[in-house]
Amino acid sequence: MVKSLTFFDPEHVDRRTPQQPWWALAFAVLGVAILLTIAWEIYWRGEGFIAGDYKNTTGLWAAERAKAKGAALVIAGASRAFGDINLDVWEAETGERPIQLAIEGESPLAVVADLASDEAFKGLLIVGVANDLFFYYRSTETRKFIDAYHRKSPAGWSEQAIANVLEKRIAFLDEDTRAGFVLATMGWPRRAGVKGSEGRPDFPRVPKLFTLGPDRGAMMWARAENDAAYASVFKAFWAYYTDGSRPPKADQLASEAVAQMVSDVNQIRSRGGDVVFVNFPISGPVMTTEEQSAPRGKTFDRLISETGSIGIHYADHSEWTRLNLPEYSHLAAADAKIFTSALIPVIDEALAAKGGRRLYRDRNSLPGGA
Amino acid sequence: MLRGAIFQIGANVAVRRDNSQLTDFTRTEKLIINRVAVLGERRLLFNSLTFVVFFGVVVALHAAPLPWRVKKINLLIASLIFYGAWSPPFVLLLLLSTVVDWFAARWIDGAKTETRRRLFLMISLAGNLGMLSYFKYGGFLLENFTALMNAAGVAYKPPDWSIVLPVGISFYTFQTLAYTLDVFLRRAAPTKSLLDFALFVTFFPQLVAGPIVRPSQLVPQFAEPKRATAPQFYWGLALMTIGLFEKVVLADSFLAPAADGAFGHKGALAPLDAWIGVLAFSGQIFFDFSGYSTTAIGAALCLGFALPNNFQYPYAAIGFSDFWRRWHISLSTWLRDYLYIPLGGNQKGRARTYVNLMITMLLGGLWHGASWTFVVWGGLHGLYLAVERFLKEAIPERAWFKALWFRIAMALLTYFLVNITWVFFRAQSFGDARMFIASMFALAPEAVKVLYWNDIVPAAIVVAGMVFAHWRMRSTTLEAVVERTPAPVVGLVWTFMLFMLVITQGSDSAFIYFQF
Numbered sequence: 001m002v003k004s005l006t007f008f009d010p011e012h013v014d015r016r017t018p019q020q021p022w023w024a025l026a027f028a029v030l031g032v033a034i035l036l037t038i039a040w041e042i043y044w045r046g047e048g049f050i051a052g053d054y055k056n057t058t059g060l061w062a063a064e065r066a067k068a069k070g071a072a073l074v075i076a077g078a079s080r081a082f083g084d085i086n087l088d089v090w091e092a093e094t095g096e097r098p099i100q101l102a103i104e105g106e107s108p109l110a111v112v113a114d115l116a117s118d119e120a121f122k123g124l125l126i127v128g129v130a131n132d133l134f135f136y137y138r139s140t141e142t143r144k145f146i147d148a149y150h151r152k153s154p155a156g157w158s159e160q161a162i163a164n165v166l167e168k169r170i171a172f173l174d175e176d177t178r179a180g181f182v183l184a185t186m187g188w189p190r191r192a193g194v195k196g197s198e199g200r201p202d203f204p205r206v207p208k209l210f211t212l213g214p215d216r217g218a219m220m221w222a223r224a225e226n227d228a229a230y231a232s233v234f235k236a237f238w239a240y241y242t243d244g245s246r247p248p249k250a251d252q253l254a255s256e257a258v259a260q261m262v263s264d265v266n267q268i269r270s271r272g273g274d275v276v277f278v279n280f281p282i283s284g285p286v287m288t289t290e291e292q293s294a295p296r297g298k299t300f301d302r303l304i305s306e307t308g309s310i311g312i313h314y315a316d317h318s319e320w321t322r323l324n325l326p327e328y329s330h331l332a333a334a335d336a337k338i339f340t341s342a343l344i345p346v347i348d349e350a351l352a353a354k355g356g357r358r359l360y361r362d363r364n365s366l367p368g369g370a
Numbered sequence: 371m372l373r374g375a376i377f378q379i380g381a382n383v384a385v386r387r388d389n390s391q392l393t394d395f396t397r398t399e400k401l402i403i404n405r406v407a408v409l410g411e412r413r414l415l416f417n418s419l420t421f422v423v424f425f426g427v428v429v430a431l432h433a434a435p436l437p438w439r440v441k442k443i444n445l446l447i448a449s450l451i452f453y454g455a456w457s458p459p460f461v462l463l464l465l466l467s468t469v470v471d472w473f474a475a476r477w478i479d480g481a482k483t484e485t486r487r488r489l490f491l492m493i494s495l496a497g498n499l500g501m502l503s504y505f506k507y508g509g510f511l512l513e514n515f516t517a518l519m520n521a522a523g524v525a526y527k528p529p530d531w532s533i534v535l536p537v538g539i540s541f542y543t544f545q546t547l548a549y550t551l552d553v554f555l556r557r558a559a560p561t562k563s564l565l566d567f568a569l570f571v572t573f574f575p576q577l578v579a580g581p582i583v584r585p586s587q588l589v590p591q592f593a594e595p596k597r598a599t600a601p602q603f604y605w606g607l608a609l610m611t612i613g614l615f616e617k618v619v620l621a622d623s624f625l626a627p628a629a630d631g632a633f634g635h636k637g638a639l640a641p642l643d644a645w646i647g648v649l650a651f652s653g654q655i656f657f658d659f660s661g662y663s664t665t666a667i668g669a670a671l672c673l674g675f676a677l678p679n680n681f682q683y684p685y686a687a688i689g690f691s692d693f694w695r696r697w698h699i700s701l702s703t704w705l706r707d708y709l710y711i712p713l714g715g716n717q718k719g720r721a722r723t724y725v726n727l728m729i730t731m732l733l734g735g736l737w738h739g740a741s742w743t744f745v746v747w748g749g750l751h752g753l754y755l756a757v758e759r760f761l762k763e764a765i766p767e768r769a770w771f772k773a774l775w776f777r778i779a780m781a782l783l784t785y786f787l788v789n790i791t792w793v794f795f796r797a798q799s800f801g802d803a804r805m806f807i808a809s810m811f812a813l814a815p816e817a818v819k820v821l822y823w824n825d826i827v828p829a830a831i832v833v834a835g836m837v838f839a840h841w842r843m844r845s846t847t848l849e850a851v852v853e854r855t856p857a858p859v860v861g862l863v864w865t866f867m868l869f870m871l872v873i874t875q876g877s878d879s880a881f882i883y884f885q886f
Contacts, residue, residue, distance in 0.1 A: 013587045015667075015676035018853035022604035025861050032861075033868045040873055155420055155455035162419040172873070179874040180623035188824040195635075195818040204824065 044172040048223040051171045053211040056104065058148035059160030064099050064216055065149040069120045071273075071357070073098045076108040076115070077128020080280035083210050084128075084331045087217035089340040095361035100216040102128055105206070106139040109260055112275075114146050116264035122271040124357060126347070129279050129303065131294035132241070135254040164214060176208040201236035209234065209330065219333040225326050234327035238286050254299060258306050265307045274310075274356050276347055277303060281314040281321065281339065284328035310350040312343070416610075416665045417618050424452065425669065428574075432673050438595040442565055445573070445673070452574035453537070460536045463501065468571045470497040471546040475553040475560040487554065494550040498543045505536055510740030538578030540737055544704055546571055549585045551708050558586055566592040575669040579662045581680040581700035588675070596674035608864055609668030612848075615867040616661030618874050620832055625654040628829035631821050633796050638805060638814030643821045645810055648789050650829040651796050653836050656684065659698070685788070685837050686844035688780045690754040693788065701737070705730050727759070728752040738795070743803060747794045754787060778841075785837065 054060060068074045075081055075098050082102035091097040101111055108127055115121045148156065167173045175181065184204040207230075210218040223230050265275045279300050282290060296313065304311030314320045320342070323335040331339055348359040415421060428448045432441055454461040474494035481487040503511070512528045519526035549567070552558040561567040570589050576582075598606060632639060632647020639647070663680035670677045680700050687693035694702040710730040716723040728749070735748015770776055790807065797803035808814040843851065852860060 009678075012590075013676040013678045015671060016849050017599075017601045017605045017671075018849045020601075020605075020852065020860055021857055022601045025857060025864065026604045026607065028861050029864045029868060032865045033872065036865070036869045037872050040869075153456055154458070155415075155418070158420045158423075158455070159418050162423065166419070173875060177873075177875075178623075179619070179870060180627070183623070183828060184627070184824045186824070188822065188827070191819065191821070191823050191826075193819050194822060195820050204822075 041170060041172050044174075044177050048221070049171040049174055049177060050211065051169050052167070052213075053171070053174065054164065054167045054214055054216075055173065055175060056210075056212055056216070057160065057163070058145045059156055059163070060212075060214075060216060061101065061103070061145045062149040062152060062156070063160060064101060065114075065145075066152075067099050068101065068115060068118070068123070070122060072121070072123040073126070073359075074115065074121070074123060075100050075102055075126045075128070076111045077102040077126075077278075078106055078108065078130045078133050079104040079209070080130055080282075080330060081108075081126070081128025081278070082216075083218045083220055084280045084336050084339055085126075085343070086219060086333075086337045086340040087213070087215070089337045090344065093341060093344055094359045096359070097215070098126070100218070103139075103142055103145060104209075105133070106142045107133045107137050107257075108142075109134070109257060110139055110142040110146060112264050113260065116267040119271065121268070122273045124273060124351075124359075125268060125275045127275060127277050129277050129300055131279070131290055131296070131299045135257045135294055135299045135303075136250070138253070168214070174208065200240050201233055203233060203237075206237050207233060209327075219336055220326070220330055222333070225332045231327045234329070235285075238327065238329050239289075251298070254294075254302075258303050261303060262307050265309055274351070274354075275307070276310045276312065276350070277307075278343070278347075279311070279313040279315075281323050281325060281331060282329055283321070283325045286328040310347070310354065312346055312350070317342070317346070416662065416669075417614055420455070424448070425672075429672055433597065439565070441595075442569055442592060446565065446569050449569070449572040449574040449577060453572065453577060456537055463536055463539075464542065464572060465568075467498065467501065467542060467546050468568050470494060471550050471571075472561075472564055472567050475550050478550065478553050479560045491550060491554045494547070498547050502539060502543050505539055507736075507740045541580050541582055542571055542577060544582050544701075544737075548582070548704060548708060552585055561585065561589050563592075573670070573675075575666040575673075575675075576677055579659070579666070580698075581663055581666065581678050582704050583677060583700065587678060591675050598672055598674040602674065603672050606668045606671030606673075608852075609671060610665050611668075611864060611867050611871065613661045613663070613665030613668060614871055616657040616664065618661075619867075619870045620836075621654045621657035621661060623874050624828045624832045625650045625657065628821055628825040629654045629796070631825055633798075633802075633806070635818075635820045636802070638817040639809040640817045640819045641810060641812045642826070643809070643819055644806055646821060646826050646829055648792055648796075648806070648810065649833045652685070652785075652789055652792050653829070653833045655792065655795070656681070656836070683840035683843045685785050686781055686840035687784050687788075688777055689784055690751065690758050690787075693784060694751075694755070701734070705734050709733065723759070724756045727755050731755065743794045743797060743800065746800075746803075747791050750791045750794065754791075781841065 073096055075085055079102070082100065082104055085098070085100075087097055087100060102108065103111070112125065112127060115125060163173075181204070185207075187202075190202065208221055209224050211221050212218050224234065225231070261275075268275055277300070279296075296315070300311065300313060303309075320339060323339055324332040325335075326332055344359055351357060351359065428445070431444045431448075434441075436444070450461050450464070453464055471494055474490050474497070477490040477493075478487050481490060516526055516528045549558075549561075549570070553560050561570070566589055569592050570583070570585060573583075573588065628646050628650035629648075632643050633651065635643075660681040667677045667679070678700060680698060682696040682699065684693055684696035687696050710726055713726040713729060714722055715726060718726075731748045731752030732745055733748070735744045735746070735751070738744045738747070793806050793810075794800075794803050797806055805814055809817055
């Protein structure tokens, strides 16, 4: 190959250090970098980002998944199950804090299958059903979350532990303040004719919608709720996803999803656990298109019928259709609290009717102190 | 127990394979809908918060007033923790490799007959290459055996093969092999201290992705107390900043979106998208790997140890022998010294020289991964080297060969041809590679655009800057440039890189070369 190498001597290494006033340089660099970082933090706080808002990482999910043992109460689903159930309210009213395993933009099928195959889980699983995602979409990203739990390593654990310490105190540690995302959202001109770009919002991906607590308790981010221009980005995304020009949904996919759920629900029940399916409130064009593309009779009702499970659909509760959904698909933070408070007794009564476990740990916390 | 742990962990998904699992439609969906981060990467990466803490502790212990032997034990334990943080059971594999080669080298040195010397060398080769074959090439061999049987009409169904590839196995295997081969070839005497040898194999800065250090380069450094001088320490920190900037900012944030977007698409691409995709990948793979090497060199220097350069501005290479003096230098010299020269090098006639060249590069390709696309990548480089050699012999030297315009033209031609090889390196299959190359030359029907301006413009700027910088730096070193640059400018650049690292918030992604 090569006879002689200018840059490599296999016998020894000569590493020269360039002459510079290194101590002064290092001191100045560190000082200026700290000042710039403080300025960066102040800027993002001004944009509405807050300390104590955690990144939705696979490591954070894996830590919660590890708690899903025994008679635990677990939530799976997509973004609606994630943001519409307020864990604080649930805990205050029932005495038990649910384990939040919902993942934004993902079908929960893989998570339900994972819990069903886990002999250690014998609890109650509340599964959020977003008809489009649940019945017609096969997730691929969910595998990373499940792998993060099953293939946990000391490095993965320590990385999450250190991130938790920093994210509790620093506001700019967020997926939407990363330099790469900021660069991509700097108002670049659209490139005409890019595949799949027609009708797509001018963002590389869905921006920040929720704030997260250390145990993945989520609520709608204040800016998404109060800034109409920001909320319009989400409206555009949901319109894009529910675009009627997409290929028609394959009934086969829905049948496979229902068949898997029948099997998984039976497996969880065989260990003494149970599964409740919840269809969360939606409104406006999101509701219209979802009813057209994934009609309830072919999807949710069929699921409930074939699994013999408790199914709670928002449309059956007229008071829930009046809740505030700033971008048609997720509840505003205050309304998520109202919804959670109202959802608990509905589930509890349905469980009671089946003779199953109750949600209220302390009888005094039952509605009306009964 | 080890085997159980391996199977429990399951199959390892290589970094570059990720996007290929998605169809076109779902790719578009997933890239924009999911804003979650993959944190909790299973390895201890340089670009992780854990490494910052880990390295701080190691530096503090190394600076403490402790006996040199205790400091070396500290470094050994730190290195094993560094490796074990990914998967503790695999530390046993690393230790096994260390112990086998330690004893094999001693036995080779003490053997009375040539037969026994060869026998002990075989033990070392069988141990190292057997381990590499099992973990890295087992699935590949089984897959090809199955295809062969099926082609012969034998219905053969292979057993499941879900073996995790231990991180860095190709690197540390080659490093320990160099030791026993040096002893066998009487180039070096066996190391007297097992502790020094174990530290040579496991030294954490270069353990998982090189540079592949020779025993004569590193082992003597463990013999006497080493502690970085203040300038060495700060220069080491500056090198770590440069390396991480290359990886986190340039490779992951500026270039990966364009490269992943283009190579993740199944089907014909518009020529601009294909060209930006492959050029972005040329930058991504360079900054990713060079970033690792530079960080490793900086980390070692902070502790007072010197590691060799692994890259020397390769995209300014004029010709392919020049390219391989500048790209992954520690591997190319390893292949030269332990494969090409033992095969006979250029000493056994013209035909054998070409054959030796081709064998070396084909195996070099296979070293990168158990896939025929890597073999073709190596084969193309072998072909380029052979053609270059032939042309140099056939065409007499002309004065204008030294003219600037000619040198620039040859450098650009070299870079162009290197980019063709990168298509095979990055593509998932030959079909994808063929389609990608057809797309680059506008020969693919129904070509589509997949990249946005926010992918294209940053990638184009970074690649153009990279090629220009390589050309300006091709005959000098970073150290020389830093030395003649005014201190305020050095400080400004260092601050910029550090601040960019902070606001990029790391990248959570593994180094591409970890999979090799």
